[in-house]
Amino acid sequence: MGFQIEWRTNSVYVKHFKQLKIADIRTTDNILYQDPRFAHVAAQIYDFTEADNQIEDYSKVSEIVGFDLGATFWKRHMKVAVVSTDKGIEKLIDIYREGMLNTNWKVGLFATLEEAEAWCERE
Numbered sequence: 001m002g003f004q005i006e007w008r009t010n011s012v013y014v015k016h017f018k019q020l021k022i023a024d025i026r027t028t029d030n031i032l033y034q035d036p037r038f039a040h041v042a043a044q045i046y047d048f049t050e051a052d053n054q055i056e057d058y059s060k061v062s063e064i065v066g067f068d069l070g071a072t073f074w075k076r077h078m079k080v081a082v083v084s085t086d087k088g089i090e091k092l093i094d095i096y097r098e099g100m101l102n103t104n105w106k107v108g109l110f111a112t113l114e115e116a117e118a119w120c121e122r123e
Helices: 022-034 036-040 058-071 087-099 113-121
Strands: 002-007 011-020 043-053 078-083 105-110
Touching (some): 011 022, 043 087, 078 087
Parallel strands (some): 078 105
Antiparallel strands (some): 002 011
16 A cells, blocks of 8 residues: 545645555545545545556445545535546446446546546636
8 A cells, every 4th residue: 555645726636556455545535534625625636547456346445435425415516536547447436436426526537647637627
């Protein structure tokens, strides 16, 4: 597990590297939600381009969905941009997107950080 968090003006950038497991994503979510700056961001960018996907049980994605569904009660609108070309991460995002479907959170998957940042800046 390894990650770096960068708080930006209107977003938060989370870069995961090394081995990636569902618990690692939960860890960064906990850090973000406990930080008062989270109330002021409109987007989260998760960069998995340097992560080694070690996710074996995709049913555990429901844990992330449940956690984020709870956040929608106080953070009504959010863009979640994911940067990855890994098929396993794509599967994770498909499950996550389906779970967040009835919320005002928008989810996007992008091949590059530049694409993700541009999407986050658009209304």
